[in-house]
Amino acid sequence: MRGVWTTAGVREAEDEVLARTPDGALMQRAAHAVARRAAAMLTEHTGGVSGRRVLLVVGAGNNGGDALWAGAFLRNRGVGVGAVLLAPEKAHAAGLAAFRRSGGRVVSESDVPQWTERAELVVDGVVGISARGPLRPAAADVFDRVTAPVLAVDLPSGVDPDTGAVDGPAVHATATVTFGARKPVHLLNPGRCGDVTLVDLGLPLGAEHGRSPELRQLDVADVAAAWPVPGPEDDKYTQGVAGIAAGSATYPGAAVLAAGAAVRATSGMVRYAGPAADEVRSWWPEVVATGSVADAGRVQAWAAGPGLGTGRDGCDVLAHVLGQGVPVCADADAITLVATRPEVLDARDPDTPLVLTPHDGEFARLTGDRPGADRVAAARAAARRFDAVVLLKGHHTLVAAPDGRVLVNRPRGAWLATAGSGDVLSGILGGLLAAGLDPWLAAGAAADVHARAGEIAAAGVPTSASQVLMAVPEAIRQVRALCDDGSSGA
Numbered sequence: 347m348r349g350v351w352t353t354a355g356v357r358e359a360e361d362e363v364l365a366r367t368p369d370g371a372l373m374q375r376a377a378h379a380v381a382r383r384a385a386a387m388l389t390e391h392t393g394g395v396s397g398r399r400v401l402l403v404v405g406a407g408n409n410g411g412d413a414l415w416a417g418a419f420l421r422n423r424g425v426g427v428g429a430v431l432l433a434p435e436k437a438h439a440a441g442l443a444a445f446r447r448s449g450g451r452v453v454s455e456s457d458v459p460q461w462t463e464r465a466e467l468v469v470d471g472v473v474g475i476s477a478r479g480p481l482r483p484a485a486a487d488v489f490d491r492v493t494a495p496v497l498a499v500d501l502p503s504g505v506d507p508d509t510g511a512v513d514g515p516a517v518h519a520t521a522t523v524t525f526g527a528r529k530p531v532h533l534l535n536p537g538r539c540g541d542v543t544l545v546d547l548g549l550p551l552g553a554e555h556g557r558s559p560e561l562r563q564l565d566v567a568d569v570a571a572a573w574p575v576p577g578p579e580d581d582k583y584t585q586g587v588a589g590i591a592a593g594s595a596t597y598p599g600a601a602v603l604a605a606g607a608a609v610r611a612t613s614g615m616v617r618y619a620g621p622a623a624d625e626v627r628s629w630w631p632e633v634v635a636t637g638s639v640a641d642a643g644r645v646q647a648w649a650a651g652p653g654l655g656t657g658r659d660g661c662d663v664l665a666h667v668l669g670q671g672v673p674v675c676a677d678a679d680a681i682t683l684v685a686t687r688p689e690v691l692d693a694r695d696p697d698t699p700l701v702l703t704p705h706d707g708e709f710a711r712l713t714g715d716r717p718g719a720d721r722v723a724a725a726r727a728a729a730r731r732f733d734a735v736v737l738l739k740g741h742h743t744l745v746a747a748p749d750g751r752v753l754v755n756r757p758r759g760a761w762l763a764t765a766g767s768g769d770v771l772s773g774i775l776g777g778l779l780a781a782g783l784d785p786w787l788a789a790g791a792a793a794d795v796h797a798r799a800g801e802i803a804a805a806g807v808p809t810s811a812s813q814v815l816m817a818v819p820e821a822i823r824q825v826r827a828l829c830d831d832g833s834s835g836a
């Protein structure tokens with residue numbers, strides 16, 4: 347699992363290191379990494395380094411200082427480097443002095459068009475972890491002219507470092523070199539960051555330094571661990587029995603999808619309980635189907651809600667499963683029931699794990715507000731409020747635990763926004779909860795495999811929930827293969 351720290355955490359750790367390192371040493375290490383990445387990009391895009399042209403766009407602080415030092419290192423490799431100083435009087439003094447000593451040129455305002463036209467690489471040193479808001483007009487004007495690849499220093503300027511939100515002009519980087527730790531923007535808005543390189547500056551970050559990461563990202567090894575290969579002593583019960591309480595006579599499809607996903611995602615037994623028993627049986631003969639939750643045998647977890655209905659009957663079903671003392675994944679109509687009939691939660695023992703899986707609309711029903719720009723904060727607050735794991739669906743599905751931990755999932759292909767896709771996710775999650783996984787990890791692993799199944803099923807064209815469901819085993823196989831190859835699977 348990889349950690350991500352907010353700008354506050356990084357700055358605190360940076361200040362601690364700065365206090366004990368010679369002036370400029372940290373910056374020069376950071377800048378040298380930027381110069382190396384810039385040289386690699388020049389080679390990739392133009393076939394060489396010496397004699398190429400690079401334009402630095404330099405802001406008022408240390409981010410600009412990194413860019414200026416990087417420009418000096420590039421000058422030493424024969425690169426023609428110009429620097430646009432957005433705030434000349436505030437440009438980093440030592441960086442600017444080093445840049446001038448190396449023969450770098452400060453670009454006058456009148457020469458900016460010529461430089462932006464001729465540059466073969468542009469380095470974004472406008473602003474880093476102290477960024478507030480979009481690019482200001484002067485910087486936006488420069489980047490509007492840029493056609494060459496852009497290398498962002500630390501993070502793309504104009505994008506919120508801690509939420510990844512963009513509410514005005516902002517840099518679209520081809521690549522980013524970041525320092526010390528990845529920031530939320532690198533996970534929440536990878537489209538703006540491009541290919542991210544992390545440079546270790548030896549910052550004291552981590553629980554051992556009292557600085558736990560704000561966000562986490564599962565590695566494939568974490569996801570693969572959710573699907574242990576059954577051993578010789580395993581049987582259909584040891585893998586956990588998942589209960590699916592979904593669907594209605596009117597809407598059997600949700601039950602078929604959710605039950606099928608649990609069947610395809612795990613090797614334990616799956617029980618279905620509800621009025622769609624005949625349809626579920628006809629699709630999935632492996633499923634032990636009964637007409638109501640009261641008749642269903644013992645299960646180790648329930649996935650409830652898809653197509654359940656939001657009336658009295660649905661509420662009784664939800665209350666029943668919440669009262670069984672096993673983990674419950676509440677999705678779709680179950681979320682609406684929690685929102686409209688909150689007394690249904692009275693059936694839940696305080697130590698019964700609950701996972702809520704809302705999309706933005708269901709989140710608004712549940713909490714009274716849509717998640718807004720800071721999705722991490724919204725998911726975290728809802729997890730605390732309901733004392734539940736909240737899997738907030740979106741381009742980057744977030745999984746917040748009541749204790750504040752937040753997982754950011756791999757980007758979900760747009761194709762997953764298809765009817766029934768949520769039913770598949772709740773079936774996968776029900777299977778993992780039944781296997782006894784920590785609910786927060788189970789939700790993260792289920793979202794990861796669900797996203798991969800969507801990519802496999804779609805392969806670039808529209809797909810359907812049934813195809814996503816059928817792709818689940820292949821997605822698990824892909825995770826295992828990546829894990830065996832030692833990939834992080836980002």
Ligand SMILES: NC(=O)C1=CN([C@@H]2O[C@H](COP(=O)(O)OP(=O)(O)OC[C@H]3O[C@@H](n4cnc5c(N)ncnc54)[C@H](O)[C@@H]3O)[C@@H](O)[C@H]2O)[C@H](O)CC1
Pocket residue numbers: 360364372373376405406407408409410412472473474475476477478479480481482499500504525
């Ligand atoms: N601390 C170190 O030695 C190292 C830091 N590194 C780099 O430093 C930046 C953080 O630098 P800092 O001076 O704190 O601020 P910034 O350069 O991010 O911002 C400067 C300045 O810009 C103004 N500003 C805020 N928002 C905007 C905006 N939207 N447009 C223009 N200007 C803006 C505001 O006044 C800020 O104070 C960090 O990102 C690293 O790049 C190295 O990592 C290592 C050594």
Ligand SMILES: [K+]
Pocket residue numbers: 409470471472473474498499500501502503
């Ligand atoms: K930047």
